[in-house]
Amino acid sequence: MTGRQTRSTIGMLAPATGLIAIFVLVPMVLTIGLSFTQWSTQTGFETASFVGLANFADLLGPTSIGRDFRAAFGNTAIYTALSVALILPLSVMLGLLVHQTFASGGILLRTVLFSSYMVPMIAVALVWSKLYSPTEGPINQMLGWVGVPPQTWLSSPRTALVSIVILNVWQQVGYFTVLAVAGLTQIPRSLYEAALVDGASAWMQFWRITLPLLRNTLLFSAVIAVINAVQVFEPVALITQGGPVNSTNVMTYHIRRVGIERAQGGLGSAMAVTLMLSLIVVIVLLFTLLRDRGEQR
Amino acid sequence: MKACKGWHLATIGALMATSVGTQAAEISFLTHWGPDTVALLDAAIDKYEAANAGDTITVRAVPFGDLLTTLRTSGGGAGGATIAGIYDAWLPDLVRDSLVSAAPEAVASDTTANWPTGVVSAASVGGSLYGIPNEIDVYALNYNKRLFEEAGIAEAPKTWDEFLAAAEKLTDASKGQQGFGLINSWAAGVLHPFASLLVSNGGDLIVDGKPVLDSQAAKETFELYEKLVTSGFSDPAMATADANTTGPFLDNFVSGKTGMIIMANWWESALKAGMGDAFADIATAPIPVGPSGDTARSISYSWMTVVNAQAAPEEQEAAWKFLSWLNGPDSGENGASAMGDILMSMGILPSRTSDVAAFGDRLSSDPFLLGYTETLSDAKPFPVVLGGQEFSESLQQTLEALQFGQVTAADAQANAQADATEILERNAK
Structure with missing residues (x-):
C-alpha cells in the first residue's frame, strides 16, 4: 500500500473511528479510570480522589455496599441465564412453525410474534403489572378457572424475578424467532430430501441437519440475548424498583441507584467495570464453546 | 396577618x-x-x-x-x-x-x-x-369503617394491643382480606409507617447523627412487624407498590381487602380517585401508641x-x-x-x-385530615442527614426481609443498626 493509499484509507476511516473513539472508547476509559476514585457525580472530574482498589474491595466486602452489589449481580446472572435458556429454544420452535409449509398461517404467526417486540416497554410494563396483580389480575383469574391457586408473581421475592423474565421472553421472542427463520431459510432443502431418501425421521432431521446448521444463527442469537438481558432496566424501573427485598434489583438499576441517586460515581463506575468484564468473559466463553463444538464436528 | x-x-x-x-x-x-x-x-x-x-x-x-x-x-x-x-x-x-x-x-x-x-x-x-x-406530611392510621363495623370493632385502636386485636378481627383469609396493610418496593412507603410506629412507641431513628435502632422501642417495633406477618394479620404479597406509588397495596385498600393501613395525608386524592363514593367509608386516626410510648406520634x-x-x-x-x-x-x-x-x-x-x-x-x-392535624404538634421530623437516601433504602430492605420472613425481628434489628451505623459514618466523612 502506497503512502497515498494509506492516507486515503485513514481519511475514509477517520470519521467513523473518530466518532466511536469519542462516544464509546473515551467514556469506557473514563469509567475505568473513575472506578479507582472517590467521586461525586455532581462535581467535576477534578474533584475525584484516587483510592486505588478500595471501591472493588467494597464490592467484595461485608457491608451493605458489597451485599447489595452481589445480590444485584446474582439477580442479573439468574435473569440472563433464564432469559437465554427460554428464548433460544422457543425461538427455534416458533421459527420452525413459521417456516413450515404444511399448514398456512406462517406469515401471520411471524407478524403476531414480532409485534410484541415493537410495543414500547412503558406500555408492556403498564399492562403486565396489571396482568400480574395477585388479587385482581387476569392471569390469576384464568388460573383460578382451571383450579390453580393464585400466584404471587411480582409481589413475592420468590417469584418476582421469574415474572420479569417471563415478561422479557414474551417481548423478545418474536425478534429471535425472525432471526431463527432467517437461519432456517439458509439451510439447503436438498439436505432434507436426501435425509428423507435415507429414511431419517423428522426428529432425526432436526437433530442432524437443522440444529447443526443453525449453529451460527444460535451463536449470534445467544450473544444478543445475553447482552440484552444484562442490560435489562426498564421493567425493573417501571414496575418493581428492585423489590421486593431486592429480588429484582439488577445491575443496571443498582448502578443507577448508586451512581446517580446517591451520586457515588467512583463506586458506580467500579460496578460498571465489573459488569463489563463479566460480560466480556461470558461472550468469550460462548464463542469458545460453540466454535469448539463446530470444529469437533 | x-x-x-x-x-x-x-x-x-x-x-x-x-x-x-x-x-x-x-x-x-x-x-x-x-x-x-x-x-x-x-x-x-x-x-x-x-x-x-x-x-x-x-x-x-x-x-x-x-x-x-x-x-x-x-x-x-x-x-x-x-x-x-x-x-x-x-x-x-x-x-x-x-x-x-x-x-x-x-x-x-x-x-x-x-x-x-x-x-x-x-x-x-x-x-x-x-x-x-x-x-x-404526617402519618395516620387509615381504616375502613365498613369493615370495622362488620368485624364488630367500635372505634379506631389507640394502643398497639387494641391495634393487634383489631387486625385479628379484620383478617379473613377466606375473603382474601387482611387486617393491616404493609407496603413494600417503595422506600418511603416502607420506611415511614415503620418510623411512625417507632416514634409512637417513644423511639427514634437517628439521634445526633447516630442511628438508635438498637433501642427497646425499636425492638418492640420490629417485633410488632414480625407478629403482624407471622399471625397472618398482614400479607406482604398484598403490599407491593410500583414506581408511581400505587399498585396492589393501594388497590387492596381501595377494594376493601385491607382493613387498616398507615399512610400520609397526601394520598387522600388517590383514595378519592380510586374509591369514588366508597371514600366515605374511610376514616383516619392517630398512630396507635406502643408499650414504651406516652402519646400518639407520627414521623413528619x-x-x-x-x-x-x-x-x-x-x-x-x-x-x-x-x-x-x-x-x-x-x-x-x-x-x-x-x-x-x-x-x-x-x-x-x-x-x-x-x-x-x-x-x-x-x-x-375535614374528617379525613383530622387524624393528621391532631398529631401534627407531636410529630417528630424525619432525620435530615448526609446519606439519608442510602439509610432509607437500607432500612427498607431490612424491613422487607422481615415482612417476607427472611429474617427474625432480632436479626432485622441488629442488621438495621449495623448497616445504618456504617452508612452514616461513611457519608459523614
Missing part, C-alpha cells in the same frame, strides 16, 4: 429592587405532581406572568420515582430545571454537591418569620436556608422548592422572586398562598403559618 403581609411585600420589594436593570428570564419548575396539580400550578404561573411581563415559567413533571434521578442528572448543569420541588431528606446531599443555591437574605428572613421553626430547620443546612418550605417530613445553583444569576433571581410570590399571602384566595391552594387540592397540609390560618376551618372540619 397584616404583619405577615408586610414582611412579604418587603421581600418582593427587596427582590425587585435587586432586579432593576436585569432582563426578563425563562425559568423552569421541576415537580413530581400529577397532571391535575400541574394544571393548578400552570394557572398560578399564568397569573404571575400576567403581572410580570417578560418572565416565562415552564413546568416539567416527572413521576416521584424519577424525581431525584432527574435532579441529579440534569440539575447540575445550566440546562437543568431552575426550580425543583424536593424532599427535605435529600437537601444535605444536594447542598454538599453545590446543586442548590442558598436563599437570598430577604427570602430567608421572610421564611424564618412566616414558617414554624422546625420546618425552617429542615430546609436549612449549616445555618443557611436553601429552600422555601411548602408541604408538611416536609417538601420545599429550591433553586438550581448552576442557573444564570438572572434566572436564580427570577426564580426566587416567583417562589416568594407563589408562597406568599397575595397569590392565593383569602390570604392563602397559591401554593397553599395547590397543596390543599391534594389534601396536603401547608406549612406556612398564614396558610394554616387561612385554611383553618377546612383543616378542622
